[in-house]
Amino acid sequence: MSNLQQKKVKVFSGIQPSGQIHLGNYLGAIRGWVKNQDKKDNIFCIVDLHAITTPQNPIELKKQTEILTTLLFASGLDPNKNTIFIQSHVSAHSEACWILNCITPMGWLERMTQFKDKGENKKTVSTGLLDYPVLMAADILIYDTQEVPVGEDQKQHVELARDIAQRFNNIYGNTFVIPEPIIPNTGARIMGLNDPTVKMSKTFSNIRGHSVGILDSPDEIVKTFKKATTDSGNEIKFSEDPSKAGVNNLLTIFKVITNQNNDQVEKHFSNARGYGDLKTQVAEVVIQEFQPIREKYQMLKNNQEELTQLINNGAEIAQSISSKKLSEIKNKIGFIN
Numbered sequence: 001m002s003n004l005q006q007k008k009v010k011v012f013s014g015i016q017p018s019g020q021i022h023l024g025n026y027l028g029a030i031r032g033w034v035k036n037q038d039k040k041d042n043i044f045c046i047v048d049l050h051a052i053t054t055p056q057n058p059i060e061l062k063k064q065t066e067i068l069t070t071l072l073f074a075s076g077l078d079p080n081k082n083t084i085f086i087q088s089h090v091s092a093h094s095e096a097c098w099i100l101n102c103i104t105p106m107g108w109l110e111r112m113t114q115f116k117d118k119g120e121n122k123k124t125v126s127t128g129l130l131d132y133p134v135l136m137a138a139d140i141l142i143y144d145t146q147e148v149p150v151g152e153d154q155k156q157h158v159e160l161a162r163d164i165a166q167r168f169n170n171i172y173g174n175t176f177v178i179p180e181p182i183i184p185n186t187g188a189r190i191m192g193l194n195d196p197t198v199k200m201s202k203t204f205s206n207i208r209g210h211s212v213g214i215l216d217s218p219d220e221i222v223k224t225f226k227k228a229t230t231d232s233g234n235e236i237k238f239s240e241d242p243s244k245a246g247v248n249n250l251l252t253i254f255k256v257i258t259n260q261n262n263d264q265v266e267k268h269f270s271n272a273r274g275y276g277d278l279k280t281q282v283a284e285v286v287i288q289e290f291q292p293i294r295e296k297y298q299m300l301k302n303n304q305e306e307l308t309q310l311i312n313n314g315a316e317i318a319q320s321i322s323s324k325k326l327s328e329i330k331n332k333i334g335f336i337n
Contacts, residue, residue, distance in 0.1 A: 008039070008040050008041040009040045009041065009146050009147055010040070010041045010043070010143060010144060010145050010146050010147070011040045011041065011042050011043065011145065011146070011147045011148070011149065011182075012043045012045065012139060012140050012143055012145040012147075012148055012179075013033070013042065013043070013044050013045070013148075013149055014045045014046075014047040014050065014087070014136065014139055015044065015045070015046055015047065015068060015072075016046075016047055016050055016051050017046050017047075017048055017051055017061065017064040017065040017067075017068045017069075018051055018056075018064060018202060019064075019202030019203065019205045019206075020067075020202065020205050020211075020213040020214075020215070021067075021068060021071050021202075021213060021214050021215075022200060022202065022205055022211035022212060022213050022214070023190055023200065023211060023212050023213075023214075023253065023286060024190035024191075024199065024200030024201070024211060025202070026075070026214060026289075026290075027190050027253070027256050027257070028189065028190060029149075030072070030075050030077075031075075031256075033075075033077060034075055034076040034077055037077060037078060037081050037082055038081060040147075042081075042082040042083070043082070043083045043143055043145070043318070044072060044077065044082055044083065044084045044085075045085060045086075045087050045139060045318070046065055046068055046069050046072075046084075046085070046086045046087060047087045047139070048061065048065050048086060048087050048088050049087045049088055049093060049094065049135060050087070050132060050135060050136070051065075052128065053126060053128040053129045053131075053132050054126075054129065065086060067215075069084070069086060069307075069311060070297055070300050070301060070307060071214060071215075071293070071297060072084055073296070073300060073307075073310055074293050074294075074296035074297035074299075074300060075214075075293050076293075079310055079313060079314060083314055083317045083318055083321070084310075084314045085311070085314035085315045085317070085318040086311060086314075086315065087139070089311070089315035089318075089319075090315055090318045090319050090322055091319075092138075092142050092319065092322035092323055092325070092326040093135065093138050093139055093142065093322070094135075094138075095326055096138035096141070096142050096322075096325075096326055096329060097131070097134055097135045097137075097138040099329055099330075099333060100134050100137055100138055100141075100164055100168070101131065101134050103164070103167055103168055103171065104134050104137075104164055104167075108160060108163065108164075109130050109131065109133060109134070110130075112133055112156060112157070112160070113153075113156055114132075114153060114154075114156070114157070132157075133156075133157045133160045133161070134160075134164070136154075136157050136158075136160075136161060137157075137160060137161035137164045137165070140158070140161050140179050141161060141164070141165055141176045141177070141179070141325075142321075142322040142325045142326060142329075143318075143321055143322060143325070144176070144177040144325065145177065145179045146177060146179060146180065147179065147180050147182045148161075148179050148180070148181055148182060149182045149183075150181050150182070150183065151183070152183065154181075155181045155183065158179060158180075158181035159181065161179055162178050162179060165177070165178050165179070166178060168329075168332075172332040172333060173332060175328060175329060175332055189252075190249065190252065190253060191245065191249045192204060192210045192211065193209055193210060193211060193212070193224060193225065193227070193228040193229065193249070194207065194208075194209040194210045194227075194228070194229055195210070195229060196229055196245035196246040196248070196249045197242075197245055209224055209227050209228075211224075212224050212225070212286060214290050214293055214294070214297075215294060215297065216290075218287045221283050221286055221287050221290075222280070222283045222287075224283075225250075225279045225280070225282055225283035225286070226276075226279050226280075226283070228246060228249075228250060228279055229246040230246040230247050230250070230275045230278075230279075231243050231244060231246060231247065233247075234274045234275065235247075236251070236266070236269040236270075236272055236274075236275070236278050237251075237266050238251055238262050238265075238266065247275070247278070250278055250279065250282045251265055251266075251269075251278075253282050253285075253286065254268075254281065254282045254285060257285045257286065257289050258285060269281075
């Protein structure tokens with residue numbers, strides 16, 4: 001078993017503890033992580049150090065970090081198969097970031113598109129926001145990561161991590177694995193329920209009717225789906241017509257959760273009485289999908305000792321792996337171990 005484990009591709013995923021975890025996050029990423037957790041050596045990191053590159057309310061940050069961590073366990077990610085931990089609990093991330101800072105040219109950071117976008121029209125931005133990609137590089141490199149699943153907006157950062165790794169290797173000798181950015185084939189691209197022309201996002205989760213959260217009550221989920229944007233027609237079929245984007249989105253949600261194809265979904269709704277039936281039935285399958293997660297979440301919330309143990313165990317495993325790489329890095333640059 002240990003030999004098999006060693007052959008598994010090592011994957012690092014960082015998740016920010018900001019905004020509620022919604023249906024789009026679940027169907028687009030978390031559900032797939034759970035389904036495929038036996039196939040690769042997965043590291044899931046709740047990146048609270050990254051979160052503070054922009055202003056955060058300390059109480060809210062603690063709350064969101066605990067909610068996210070608990071939800072990952074509750075969603076079915078097995079701590080015996082995956083390494084799940086909070087970034088600030090493993091000091092190697094910050095130490096490695098400083099060392100990598102010292103070999104990373106400033107020009108590399110200034111060209112980062114996300115820094116330009118986030119810093120635009122602001123009187124001042126933090127040094128952390130500029131340095132965000134180097135911390136991300138440290139996150140990835142100290143675990144000898146081979147694959148990094150990212151969206152298009154983060155691909156440039158993984159490419160920078162590759163450049164930093166290659167620069168370090170050229171200066172100090174072969175040290176880092178060169179990671180590959182992987183754009184996942186997600187289970188679905190879920191759109192906003194209030195506006196099916198934009199992707200469901202944590203950025204808009206505070207807008208009423210945009211999304212449903214995993215922890216929303218069944219009544220809240222039904223209420224949100226009943227107000228979902230559709231169109232003036234009544235035909236429940238997949239369509240390339242832009243005006244049918246709302247119906248397509250609802251059908252896609254139903255399709256992914258029930259593991260059916262387009263024809264099966266359309267046949268299922270062939271006798272439905274308009275969009276009201278569609279919205280009700282989609283809400284029902286979402287509620288059923290979230291129910292065991294909500295129950296496991298509440299169980300963990302009610303057993304803080306077990307939750308704390310899971311969090312501590314993840315940090316210990318991550319610390320054990322990363323400290324070995326950090327020791328190698330320090331030795332290479334001339335620090336006395």
